[in-house]
Amino acid sequence: MKRILSVILAALLLTVHCLAIGEETADLETIVTIVTAPEQTKAERPPCFPDPTADFVPLPETENLALNKTVISGAHTDVYVDRNVNDGKTDTYWESKGFPAEITFDLAGEYSVSTVAVCLNPSSIWEPRTQEIAVQVSLDGEHFTEVAAPEKYQFDAATGNRIRIDFDAAQAAWVKVVFTLNSSSRTGGAQAAEICIYE
Ligand SMILES: [Ca+2]
Numbered sequence: 645m646k647r648i649l650s651v652i653l654a655a656l657l658l659t660v661h662c663l664a665i666g667e668e669t670a671d672l673e674t675i676v677t678i679v680t681a682p683e684q685t686k687a688e689r690p691p692c693f694p695d696p697t698a699d700f701v702p703l704p705e706t707e708n709l710a711l712n713k714t715v716i717s718g719a720h721t722d723v724y725v726d727r728n729v730n731d732g733k734t735d736t737y738w739e740s741k742g743f744p745a746e747i748t749f750d751l752a753g754e755y756s757v758s759t760v761a762v763c764l765n766p767s768s769i770w771e772p773r774t775q776e777i778a779v780q781v782s783l784d785g786e787h788f789t790e791v792a793a794p795e796k797y798q799f800d801a802a803t804g805n806r807i808r809i810d811f812d813a814a815q816a817a818w819v820k821v822v823f824t825l826n827s828s829s830r831t832g833g834a835q836a837a838e839i840c841i842y843e
Pocket of ligand 1: 728729730731732733734735736737837838
């Protein structure tokens with residue numbers, strides 16, 4: 645008998661509890677305003693949070709012909725080997741040992757190239773520096789023609805720590821990028837996290 649009374653009491657308590665929750669939910673429904681989310685197809689940034697990449701040097705949106713292609717260079721510094729220069733990651737980089745520093749890409753095909761971009765790690769830890777760079781192209785990997793004469797380019801995190809070299813379109817199966825100066829006091833060689841080549 646005592647057990648039956650306990651069960652009845654528990655059932656009554658559960659019923660009262662459920663009724664209380666029901667009233668609470670009803671109360672919430674009366675104070676909550678339901679709004680419909682606006683259509684949004686891309687990420688939007690409020691004006692008080694300016695886009696940090698807005699001032700970055702724009703790069704072509706076409707295929708990067710250098711990505712993961714065979715690359716040849718001279719001596720490198722420490723662990724900063726040449727295959728870091730076209731692995732698609734800006735947190736790995738190539739650093740030559742001294743100047744001039746040449747790095748050559750086998751495009752594995754013939755293309756009409758017109759832009760070479762040189763990128764450092766975009767982090768502001770990489771302080772501004774100047775590198776002098778030229779571009780040469782070849783159809784046989786032996787005879788090269790200069791398409792962009794040596795020129796000093798400013799690398800700055802504010803503009804993405806990257807520069808682009810545009811030149812008249814030239815047929816190329818090989819592209820050689822020649823560095824002759826780096827103003828950074830931290831190294832005696834050329835530095836590039838990524839070198840990208842575009843038609
Ligand atoms: Ca890299």
